[in-house]
Amino acid sequence: MTQAVKSICGGDAVRVQFGAGVRKTVAAEVARLGATRAMVVSTPAQSSLAMEIAATLGPAAAGIFSKAEMHTPVAATLEALEHLKSCGADCIVAVGGGSTIGLGKALAYRTDLPQIAIPTTYAGSEATPVLGQTENGVKTTLSDPKVLPEVILYDAELVATLPVGMTVTSGLNAMAHAAEALYAPTRSAASNALAVDGLNAFVDGLPRVIADPENLSVREDTLRGAWACGAVLGQVGMGLHHKLCHTLGGAFNLPHAPTHAVILPHAIAYNARSAAAQLAPIVELLGGDNAGAALYDFAKSLGAPLALRDLGLTEDDLDRATALATSKPYPNPHPLSAPGIRALLQAAWAGETPVI
Secondary structure: OEEEEEEEOOOEEEEEEEOOOHHHHHHHHHHHOOOOOEEEEOOHHHHHHHHHHHHHHHHHEEEEEOOOOOOOEHHHHHHHHHHHHHOOOOEEEEEEOHHHHHHHHHHHHHHOOOEEEEEOOOOOHHHOOEEEEEEOOEEEEEEOHHHOOOEEEEOHHHHOOOOHHHHHHHHHHHHHHHHHHOOOOOOOHHHHHHHHHHHHHHHHHHHHHHHOOOOHHHHHHHHHHHHHHHHHHOOOOOOHHHHHHHHHHHHHOOOHHHHHHHHHHHHHHHHHHHHOOOOHHHHHHHOOOOHHHHHHHHHHHOOOOOOHHHHOOOHHHHHHHHHHHOOOOOOOOOOOOHHHHHHHHHHHHHOOOOOO
16 A cells, blocks of 8 residues: 655645555544544445445444435535534545545535545546536536545555446546646646646556456556546646536536546647647647547547437537537637537537547
């Protein structure tokens, strides 16, 4: 088991541990935080894992809430908040993917209770002070130090059984954080280095995971990539890619990681028109002469989903998605235009190569 303590997000210290079986130290981590009653949160599909973590906590387990939902709907958060209050919890342990991590962060935002995150995917959101929430069909984000977990336990055993398809989409989701970090207005030499580390971990690691999914050493390498991609997301702002994914997830309820996987090559190709130099590390890692096209070929080689229509979006939805994605200005390296975004979404909907 290896351990690293990192300082990110304006100096907020996060205790980060990597290692097969590291989830079994959760009781000691709760005690280290000065807490005595931890509520474990998960999705319904991972309730058995939540029960395992509660059993590991022993007397420090205050209860379980296993109703986390995709895109962190506010209604589900409020229900979890009532459960948290009723069981007298003084700490939150979130075990799962982005849905569970998001719920843990939403609860911490409202209570300022300490959090321990135990990720089971590569989303990387556990390493950020960013919270995305959905209400009335609109997904919004906020950034607050209270949202950042105090402890992250990256256990390779928990991702060793992650299906290959979910591994690929989750990994591409993480890569999207790093790709957009390369052209963020607030980027720095340090954030660029972290982004490249994260991208390299997945470019090298995802093919190896597909070849040997239960290899714990390779799985840990990709978890380190997930941390790097998540940590850089917490340091810089995001642009078009994340705006589109939030729009598609919040308004059309598309699945989070597969949507990121489909949109990533198209958003990067769109922004490469003005940020080719900043995106050069992607070309250096994957080859070719356009970062978006290179990501498309990489995703295709991994068997990733390529078309929004396969995720449930209809062609009739594209005009509304365009209007929502261009309704408010936000920092982005290439000028945003409704015709340009509409063309991007059309290609992504059909699964075609990105518009360059």
